[in-house]
Amino acid sequence: MSQHVVVIGAVALGPKAACRFKRLEPGSRVTMLDESDVISYGGCGIPYYVSGEVADEQELRTTSFHMVRDVQFFKDVKGVDVMPRTRAVEIDRDARKVKYKNLATGESGELEYDQLVIATGATPRKLNLPGEDLKGVHYVSNPHDAVAIKEAIAKGEVNNAVVVGAGFIGLEMAEAFTDLWGVDTTVFEIFDQIMPRLVSPEMARMTQEHMEEQGVQFHLGETVKALEGDGRVQRVVTDKRTVEAECVIISVGVVPNDGLARDAGLECNERGGIVVDETMRTTDPAIFSGGDCVVVKNLVTGQPAFLPLGSMANRQGRVVGDNLAGGSSKFDGVLGSFVVKTFETSLAGTGLSLESAKAAGLDAASVLLVSLDRAHFYPSKDLMTLELVYEKGTRKVLGIQGFGNAGDAMVGRINAVAAAMKFGLTIDELSTMELAYAPPFSSAMDVLNSVANMADNAERGLNRGVGPEGFEKLWEQRDSGDYCFLDCREAPDAEPLMEKHPEHWCNIPQGEIYKRFSEIPEDKTVVLVCNTGARAYEAQVMLDHKGVKDAVTIRGGMAALKKWGMDV
């Protein structure tokens, strides 16, 4: 039976659903409308176009075989009719009609549909600041923005840039400005950390440290009050300072475009986003939706989640295409996996951060591990930092976040956890998770197994540790006389610390703890440090055995403190 499917929106989910459906039912007709004449683009690629890594904006909307995905392409190659510069203004669900307006000609019209797909995406959130409409103020949402930003930089008009909001796009844009163009870039973030809620303050600070080393300036816990300039932006005014900026990026999240659905009486989330079921159907069975305009289930909390990512849109789009053709494909929810590359490092995660887990009412804890990502004798080894979040009692993995070099090794670990979390992964299962092993790729005990082992040890009360933030608090009390700071590395490694703080640090190599036990003061909390925390844990076990009650390790050791930017 031939049918007519109308798709509103032609960026990510729309085209994917349209093309998949058309392959399944080549005899049916698909019409896709979009307000813009620039369609089917990879918005996530914009920072790489601005940075110069992608030479031509058009590459963001070509296929992998270099054909531009324009109206003609969809017609010839995909058999899909596209109506560009066309706004859907109303959905008449009873009559199964979409009313539209051609933005070029002003003409109106109607399209009858058998099934409808709402793929209206999201719009960058505005701050409604004075001066927000000045020239030079941009939201990173479509190729028009990208071209405008890059043109201004290339013309030499931009010496100073400001990024408002330190989420994915903000960080990627900060890198783009700094790395290739040498633009002085300042990031303002209203929260006390970058990537708020997504990663712990410690991981956030490690990333921030690295970006600062590359020249990006950060001001956290600071609110932008106004943008100033004469026609063109020249200054950014916050509650604490005024900085010059010829280019301002506002990247403070996006708002789902659910107005059309809402007006048509489809159920929407009170905080925004069209409600869909596992088949991606809205509350009208003839209308599907997906991508940046919907809410889906968070698989960890069971709560509605808004996760505007191109990858989600594509995977959901295929499900929509299947089901338009009478299938029963399912998209059961999201974990919230993410990754952002920042210069030579990357930051990634899946599931919940400790803060998010606690906010969701879960009895959560986390451990921080710094460990080698492959065999310690293999030349290209590097340190990887992982924070594993788990539920106490059930030992269920709630999330994991990673910080490492900009390669694929850390992201691969996050993906492995994401793949298994959906099935209710526990720390015990992660402890024996089977990762492919050869020295160029992994340690015999992979870093993922190790972080699970650490969580197991923490949960059993065997490994009592603090991260860099916790250590800083202890270190601030170093003159109280309550603490014994014990470096349990071999003497040559410990020497710099001993020389710098002879009054605060002592050194007993871990292998000499029993022999030299009498040197350890009985009435103090022993704070144990080594390179990454492994020996400190062994030392703590030894002290426990000798009846010392208050020994505590620094998780991640000196390596974590250094990444975190603390100079002990």
Place this chain on the structure above:
Amino acid sequence: MSQHVVVIGAVALGPKAACRFKRLEPGSRVTMLDESDVISYGGCGIPYYVSGEVADEQELRTTSFHMVRDVQFFKDVKGVDVMPRTRAVEIDRDARKVKYKNLATGESGELEYDQLVIATGATPRKLNLPGEDLKGVHYVSNPHDAVAIKEAIAKGEVNNAVVVGAGFIGLEMAEAFTDLWGVDTTVFEIFDQIMPRLVSPEMARMTQEHMEEQGVQFHLGETVKALEGDGRVQRVVTDKRTVEAECVIISVGVVPNDGLARDAGLECNERGGIVVDETMRTTDPAIFSGGDCVVVKNLVTGQPAFLPLGSMANRQGRVVGDNLAGGSSKFDGVLGSFVVKTFETSLAGTGLSLESAKAAGLDAASVLLVSLDRAHFYPSKDLMTLELVYEKGTRKVLGIQGFGNAGDAMVGRINAVAAAMKFGLTIDELSTMELAYAPPFSSAMDVLNSVANMADNAERGLNRGVGPEGFEKLWEQRDSGDYCFLDCREAPDAEPLMEKHPEHWCNIPQGEIYKRFSEIPEDKTVVLVCNTGARAYEAQVMLDHKGVKDAVTIRGGMAALKKWGMDV
């Protein structure tokens, strides 16, 4: 309650179990014996020591913080007593005693145990060939071998090397000889492909092609009959030829050392390997085992599996340590994940290959995908080849194998599948698997999602394709008049093929299939090719819609043919 644990074997599982137990019960005593005086080494690192990437053999048996793991180390740092050069000769289970012999002094003695760990590992399989005991013939199993091999090369004694057996170690050693030392290296393999049973013939050939480009010679389906030389090996004689070799590596698998256990009446597999349960206990509850001397459950087939890998030994070792201390940790089985780096590429997998799946009696099929590993516009993108093996009907994922560049991207994908396969992953779940997305790391529709989509399409009968091997068979019949070879790329891309074989190939870009349908002969099987297979699939859908019954695509397209070494 303090107890005495005896551990027989001090390489991988033994030390792991001993140290874990000792941390859990610092008051108990652990004695570990080993026949050698070189213990706790990373045997998997030997090829990297021979190649020169690891400078000093000692690095294979240090900790990550550069302490040598010798007898003194275990005593001081781990609290474990080691008896080196000591062979366990008998286990008296009733009396709970191990009888041993000191290989240095010849003295015998007994150790009483409360619990025992058998960690006797495996021994390289010998071929019992004439000349196998000549000088210069090596098995890659311990640091002594490694030092001998490297010394001979470094002295300039080795101009030609032969590797017998094209499994992991054989391939790694071939790379080590060729890459850094420029030794002419020939690999003999009795099977018709390298990495037999682990990967498909097509993936095997892609890896072989790459290694041949780097200078390694392969002779497959060839049996080594004798090693010849005067005291020192000089020639290798096969059933087809004689080649010169001053160094011969025999890497044809290992045999579990289960004799001690077998003599003690513990249940062993008829094909070798001690039988253990999920807690790693043998049939005597006071005796644990693990590592290279045991069989464990294959989680896909449910059958006993022998998987001698350092990573398995380490993960199992921790479980043994837990349970020695009264815990209830479990190791529930293996999928068979592996990875091997070969020059600039790597080959990895988990679960079953198509051949193994069929051999296990499963109704299996597979699809081959060649696709970009990250956003097509991101500069460091590269092609990744994946073969997904699934069970027809149930749509359960049975395994996945990958071939790609030597980075971590492909291994990360294999690990994600391994992580989820344990939970019964289906191709539908893999189709929506949530991988962290950003253009530097992934496509919006990740290559893993894509290979699952391809399997879904194949299973529905929508995508009918053959791999390079299947294409070669069709191409051999090109003069039969039964086939129309259709390149569905744009004209400039198709030009070389058209010029070379104007009589066999025709070119209709995929977007013009409907328009130019009359050009396609009705009575022939249409064989569709493009760069990687994506457009060929779209073209096939179009031809199906037009009623052409026999269209078939080349999966992986021209890219797969090239990697496979076929010059069309």
